[in-house]
Amino acid sequence: MHIYKLSGRNVEVTDAMRDYVEEKLTRLDRYSDQITDARVTLTVREVRDSGRRNRVEVQLNVPHGIIRAEEHHADMYAAIDKASDVLERQLRKFKTRFLKHRTDAIPAPEPGLAEADVAAGLDDVSEFRPEIVRQKKFDMRPMSAEDAVAQMEALGHDFYVFNNMTSGSCNVVYRRHDGHFGLIEPN
Numbered sequence: 681m682h683i684y685k686l687s688g689r690n691v692e693v694t695d696a697m698r699d700y701v702e703e704k705l706t707r708l709d710r711y712s713d714q715i716t717d718a719r720v721t722l723t724v725r726e727v728r729d730s731g732r733r734n735r736v737e738v739q740l741n742v743p744h745g746i747i748r749a750e751e752h753h754a755d756m757y758a759a760i761d762k763a764s765d766v767l768e769r770q771l772r773k774f775k776t777r778f779l780k781h782r783t784d785a786i787p788a789p790e791p792g793l794a795e796a797d798v799a800a801g802l803d804d805v806s807e808f809r810p811e812i813v814r815q816k817k818f819d820m821r822p823m824s825a826e827d828a829v830a831q832m833e834a835l836g837h838d839f840y841v842f843n844n845m846t847s848g849s850c851n852v853v854y855r856r857h858d859g860h861f862g863l864i865e866p867n
Contacts, residue, residue, distance in 0.1 A: 684705055684718035684719070684720060685718070685720070686698055687721050687722070688721070688724075689722070689836075691756070693722060697722065697760075700760060701720055701722075704760055704764040705718055705720070705764075708767055708768060708771060711768060711772055715740050715742055716741045716742065716743070717740075717741050718740045719738070720736070720738050721736070721737045722735075723736075731752065731753060732752040732753075733753075733754055734752065734753055734756040734758075734759045735751070735752050736751050736752075736763040737750045737763075738750075738763050738764075739838075740771075742771075742774060745774065747767060747771060749763040749767045750763070751763040751766060820841065820842055820850070821843065822843045822848075823844075824844075825853055827842075828842040828853045832853055838854060838855045839852055839853065839854040839855070840853050844865070849865065849866050851864060
């Protein structure tokens with residue numbers, strides 16, 4: 681893994697945890713050496729269901745996209761393992777899709793070459809079809825863009841949807857790669 685940021689919420693990140701996360705992220709390099717950076721957040725929460733007490737959130741930035749996993753478990757290390765497995769599957773799909781697009785750009789093979797020779801670089805020939813797997817509903821109270829940025833920071837998110845108190849329209853603030861923030865407003 682090239683660059684990663686590890687943080688803990690309600691938990692002190694020990695050297696053992698840091699080493700374990702690094703080992704798991706390094707293992708993912710075999711699927712995509714194009715991972716530019718990763719953000720890992722370990723959270724311990726007080727919840728009724730002890731199986732959901734430890735949460736691991738991982739976001740991998742890859743060219744032309746983001747790969748994300750969030751897993752819960754009673755044991756933090758088991759949650760890290762589960763998140764690593766999810767990321768591995770998603771990276772395999774991403775790599776397959778990427779190679780398929782490259783293969784589609786290659787001209788038709790010469791007569792006599794088998795189609796399997798052209799697609800030999802693909803790990804998985806199944807087509808990835810994204811689907812909505814989670815839906816959230818929330819109240820949007822009117823606020824300023826500055827308040828929305830503060831909310832986004834408090835939640836640890838990269839974007840935040842809010843109702844702009846000045847214009848009355850739905851807006852989005854987001855974190856830019858240069859560390860500053862952006863604001864998306866409808867016309």
